[in-house]
Amino acid sequence: MIDHIADRRQLRKQSVVVLEHRGLHQTVDTPLASAVPKHLKGRIDLLPVDHRQSTSTSQISSPEDALSQIAGLRQQLRQKRDAAGPGNVRLVYGGMAPVPLTFLTGMMVGNEAGLTVMDWDRFAEKWREPDGEDDGDRFGVFGDEGLKDDVPEVALAVAVSYPSDADGIRATLGDMPLIRLALPTVSTTAHWSADKQSAMAKDFTDLLGDLMAKGVKRVHLFIAAPNSVVFTLGRHLDDRLHPEVLVYQYERSASPPFPWAVQMPTHGRSAAQIVRSVAIAIPSTAN
Template structure:
């Protein structure tokens, strides 16, 4: 890692620590202690102090102010004592909260190389609780940068859902915060997103390739949004629809269309498609809102299956996976893009849906690919 990168990470952490200190909730106990000390200092000025230097005697305070100073000393001492007691209570409650709460760190690995820093080492300082780390690692299934054993990788991720709560003990859902981050093939990342419903408190992080480190979604919202889909080609009763969503790269729409030219194709894209345009939490929430609205509109027209082609950063893919409502939305089948493969989209995963709660791995057969009309 270069010295410039190290300084960038150090500066980001320093800024985050300052913001946390500046805007965190002030402690009532510390405020009482501070007020009590101020009163004590003021009260000491009213006490009578005498001392002699040679034949000269000096006297400070005393007189009518002595009684007021005595009251001040009593009040100040009482406030310091009360503040100290509250401070000890606060520390005890914080300790109990740390023992009760859990931070489930889920890192999804899908590359041959490992990151220089584990996700658990880059957690936001504000998170409180015992850290439980779960790594979903499919790197053993890669060969020369390509996922060669897709079915085995799919089963590994599918089975991870059952073990994510291992180590959490009897922790209640309200006491668990999930921190997710990783880099993995799009269908596997989307599938991991379906593991966490809206009731889970999830903090999403992503790998910043420029800074070579984990980063929270702390970027500025530039107002760029996904385009709205043109639904004119989707008539009532249409069974299957394809959706291409371009965020960081342009989806190869023509290759996606060749899988089944008879399906209507809806193209959603950011106004500016480029790598690194996803670091705003508000911006990602807006993407998810457009995605959910599109699926809802298609469900209202009777669409039963959506074939989804995504070109987006890992955190965006994960977020869209969390949006799936298997009770009311169409079944979503998410495809993997492989530029060097003759089929281009050689496999996909059918996400859990109403009537089929288990996901399914779906290889794309060569006979399924046809020439576009």
């Protein structure tokens, strides 16, 4: 009886912080809190991050305002851990938000203990964990063979759900060296294995480490991947051991197609910041 009372008291102390990240008007109505896995016990504590007031249709009209909503996220999580006590907080993350803001959120969360990452399954129409089987597909690296030592900046295109828009990257950055990290078969359903996501994160961070060793100081990052993968890649960015990273937003009808990026807070930079792109004229190849 005493043990049962103690268990109930401990359960009341436990908190499940639900970090739901929304930034797209074409999103889902089902709240993430309604899909918290049943094995996570405790009081539901909502921590919404919603950028939709900064958006116009599918575009972020004020990325600076959206960025400010994430700036204090790390401190908010720390306060919730401190309030609940050591070991009493579990974090559930899920969302549908622009790539640069999702990546930054992953970086802010980092190696948070007790983290459950969820994503929206558009075909089953529900939130779910990456609980599928690993198909064994892994990233291939392309375009790094001729990269010379001490090249200061490179573009890195990561393709999981869709092929990278190489022309759009050129229109944004010009003839900067372009390296591609791509699955052998890109698909919107290629990410439902936790083991596969872990392998993708390792390949990604290994490549960043290799580029750093070659003297690359800055990486311009273009990601075509589901939300949970983008978040996971952001979690594994090392703010000291990897190059500076700018993550770009894709808007197909914009000029250039990647009109802005978030420069991540690395190498002593205290805060992330928005960097605007300028369209670059691509010489015609016509005779």
